[in-house]
Amino acid sequence: MRTRKIPLAVALAAGLVLTACGGGGEDDGATTGTLDFYTNKAAWEPDFDELNATSESDADITLNTTGYSDADQYDAFIKQSFRTDKSPGLFTWQTGPSLAELVDEGLVAETTDIWTEAVDEGWVAADMREAYTFDGKQYCVPMNIAYWVMYYNKHVFEEQGLEEPTTWAELDAIAERLTEAGITPYYQTSTLFTFPWFQQLVAGTDPELYNGLATGEVQYTDPRIVAIMETWRDQQEAGWFSDAGSTVDPAVGLKQGDFAMINFGSFFNGSLDGAGMVSGEDYDMFVIPAVNPDLAKTPVAVESGPLCVAENSSQKTLGLAYSEWWMSPEAQTAWSEARGDVAFNPKATVADPMLEELGTTVSGDDYELYDRYYEATPTPILTVALEQFGAFIADPGDPLPYLETIQAEADDYWADQE
Known part of the structure; x- marks a missing residue:
C-alpha cells in the first residue's frame, strides 16, 4: 500500500x-x-x-x-x-x-x-x-x-457569563454582549468559505427560499434575499466578524480569542484538537437556532x-x-x-x-437537515457566488450589485438547462 x-x-x-x-x-x-x-x-x-x-x-x-x-x-x-x-x-x-x-x-x-x-x-x-x-x-x-454548527471558546463564554443560545434573538444578544466587551463574536473569511453565513441566514429564515436558489425557482435578486444580505451587512458594520483577510489558522484564532465563535463543519473538532484545545473543556458547540422563530424545525446544514x-x-x-x-x-x-x-x-x-x-441531537424530530450551499448550488453559479460573497465580505456595501452578478450567471446556467 x-x-x-x-x-x-x-x-x-x-x-x-x-x-x-x-x-x-x-x-x-x-x-x-x-x-x-x-x-x-x-x-x-x-x-x-x-x-x-x-x-x-x-x-x-x-x-x-x-x-x-x-x-x-x-x-x-x-x-x-x-x-x-x-x-x-x-x-x-x-x-x-x-x-x-x-x-x-x-x-x-x-x-x-x-x-x-x-x-x-x-x-x-x-x-x-x-x-x-x-x-x-x-x-x-x-x-x-458533517453538520455545520457553531463552535465557541468556552473560556470566553464563561468569562462573559454567557450560555449556549436556544433562539436567534439570544444569539444576537450574545454577539452584542461580546462586541460591547471588545471581543469579536464571529469568524469570517473572504476566501473559499465565504458562504456559511449566507447559508445560515437564508435557510434559517425560510428553507424553501434557500432550496429555491438551488433549483433556480428563486432569484438572488429576490427582495427577501436582498433583505437578508442587508442584515448580514449591518452585522458586519457592527463589528461582529473577524478580519476577513487574516491568515491566522481559524482553529488557532478561536484558541487565542481572536473571535469567540466560528460556524464550521463538525470535522473542525480535529483542527481544534490539533491546535491544542480540549473538547468540552476549551471549546464546545451548539446547533445554530433558526432565524425565524416560527419554523417548525431548526434547519441544520449537512455536508x-x-x-x-x-x-x-x-x-x-x-x-x-x-x-x-x-x-x-x-x-x-x-x-x-x-x-x-x-x-x-x-x-x-x-x-x-x-x-x-x-x-443524537440532530437526528431528533426538532431538526431538519438541508444540503450545504457548496453542494446544493450548481458549480458555475457556485463559483461566481463564492467570489461575490468574498467581495461583499471584504467591502460590505449595497448587496444588490453582488447579487445581480450572481443572478446573471444563474440566468445563463438555467437557460442552458431548458
Whole structure:
C-alpha cells in the first residue's frame, strides 16, 4: 500500500496518458484484494491508511490511496479516466449537480442494493438517501457526514457569563454582549468559505427560499434575499466578524480569542484538537437556532461527500464490496476514531462524546437537515457566488450589485438547462 500527493505537472501528464489509452476496463469480479482509491482530500490520507487494518480484517480489502492536493486537477483527472481503461475502483466526489452529471452520463455504479440493506439494518437514516438518489436509484455511498454548527471558546463564554443560545434573538444578544466587551463574536473569511453565513441566514429564515436558489425557482435578486444580505451587512458594520483577510489558522484564532465563535463543519473538532484545545473543556458547540422563530424545525446544514465506483472500472465489484463494508457499524466506528468526526451510522461508536451527542441531537424530530450551499448550488453559479460573497465580505456595501452578478450567471446556467 502506498500513498502519495500528486503535483500539478504529474497530474496533467497522467491525465494525458490515460486519455490516450481509450476504452473501459472489464470488471475482473474480485471481491477481495487491493483497491485503487483516488481522492481530492490528500490531507486525509493518514486517516484512510489507518482504516486499512480494519478493512483488511473485516473485508479482506486494502486501499491503495492516491491523494490529490489540487481540486481542479483532481476533477479533470477523474473525468478523463472515465474514457480510459484506468477508471477508478473507488473515488471521492461531491453530491448535488456534480454527482448528477456523472449519473446522467452513466459513469458511476449503482448502489441501490447497498442502500436498501443499510437502511433496513438501521445503519443510515432513510432521508440521507435523497442526496444519492436519481430516478429512483442510488449511486455512491456517503464517505462522511458533517453538520455545520457553531463552535465557541468556552473560556470566553464563561468569562462573559454567557450560555449556549436556544433562539436567534439570544444569539444576537450574545454577539452584542461580546462586541460591547471588545471581543469579536464571529469568524469570517473572504476566501473559499465565504458562504456559511449566507447559508445560515437564508435557510434559517425560510428553507424553501434557500432550496429555491438551488433549483433556480428563486432569484438572488429576490427582495427577501436582498433583505437578508442587508442584515448580514449591518452585522458586519457592527463589528461582529473577524478580519476577513487574516491568515491566522481559524482553529488557532478561536484558541487565542481572536473571535469567540466560528460556524464550521463538525470535522473542525480535529483542527481544534490539533491546535491544542480540549473538547468540552476549551471549546464546545451548539446547533445554530433558526432565524425565524416560527419554523417548525431548526434547519441544520449537512455536508456529505460521496465514495463512488466507476461503472466501467476493472475493479467495479471490489469497489462495491468495499462500499458495502463502509456502511457497516464496524467501518464507521473505525472511521470516526481515525478521522475524529461524527459517523453517519447511528450504530457506530463515536470516539468524541461531544460529536456523539451532536449526532443524537440532530437526528431528533426538532431538526431538519438541508444540503450545504457548496453542494446544493450548481458549480458555475457556485463559483461566481463564492467570489461575490468574498467581495461583499471584504467591502460590505449595497448587496444588490453582488447579487445581480450572481443572478446573471444563474440566468445563463438555467437557460442552458431548458
